[in-house]
Amino acid sequence: MRVSGLFLVLLVATALATACGHGEEGTPGKIAFESDRDGSRHIYVMNADGSGQTKLTDRGENANTVWSPDGTRIAFTSDRDGNFEIYVMNADGSGLTRLTDNPASDIRPTWSPDGSRIAFFSDRSGNFEMYVMNADGLGVTSLTGTHAINLAHAWSPDGSRFAFSSYRDDNVDIYVMNADGSGLTRLTHDPWNDEFDRYSSSPWSPDGKRIAFVSDRDGNDDIFVVNADGSGETRLTKTPADEGRFGFAWSPDGQRIAFRSYRDGEFGTTEVDIRIMNADGTGQTVLSDVRGSEQAPAWSPDGSRIAFISGGISEQGRIYELYVVNADGTGLARLTSSVVDESFPVWQPAEE
């Protein structure tokens, strides 16, 4: 990475954000994110126009930010008490409650759609497996036994099932199981890597019928969808470039998918963009045109905007900034300018 080139990029991006301006009416909810700007990893919230940036956590390394489905609380993982545990706090940082108490690493919480339970990963059995507990931390139950490392998990929109990717059958495949751990079904059956990662908000289509994933089965990464029963597997991107790794996201209405694409750059360069396509793979167009490596697209609850990060790795480490763009590609605005790692934007769910 050419450091001087990166700072030129940042200057250009600053000018761009200034030109775009801020302050549209009716900004949809707040955006939570993680940043190293105050020395260690902390969780922040801001308005969707970048104003009102507020630090919510006070000590330790804090990450894996997830909103409760009603938008009133945030679950996260932190090492503030000596090892990684799961915590919840109110949306303003008050009311901090520790949910796990185990010397192992307890990470990557996700809320059930009704807000009553939290699933997470822990290596308390010797490798990382899935667990679920009540939202108050009681009733911890193991879901996946002690078979193999599981990589990422997501509740189905109706809360009845999980999708997850796992090495349990010697290579990475997509699985579903019931929310109590029963009914395990393997959906992909090839010797390549079929997976989704934590840069992707959820692989489930909003109607719960399909699961999107990334596979390198054709020699490079492409986005596929499969019905939740394993039928109807379909490849959506068909390029020699890598598509979808470190971020894809269904629009709230299920009509489109935003995804990370190397299509306009060479492998190993930082020129990676966010693209958008219809859910059947048609109409693929560029959504972001920021110099740098875009990741982690996240839709606003009303489907009008997409937040993402762009940046690269310098000799100082990761330097990523947060951006937002309208779903039609207009209105690009840069929201942070800290010249540190600002990552994992997550939009506050709309109030019902």
Ligand SMILES: [Ca+2]
């Ligand atoms: Ca722990």
Ligand SMILES: [Ca+2]
């Ligand atoms: Ca596989």
Ligand SMILES: [Ca+2]
């Ligand atoms: Ca490809």
Ligand SMILES: [Ca+2]
């Ligand atoms: Ca880019």
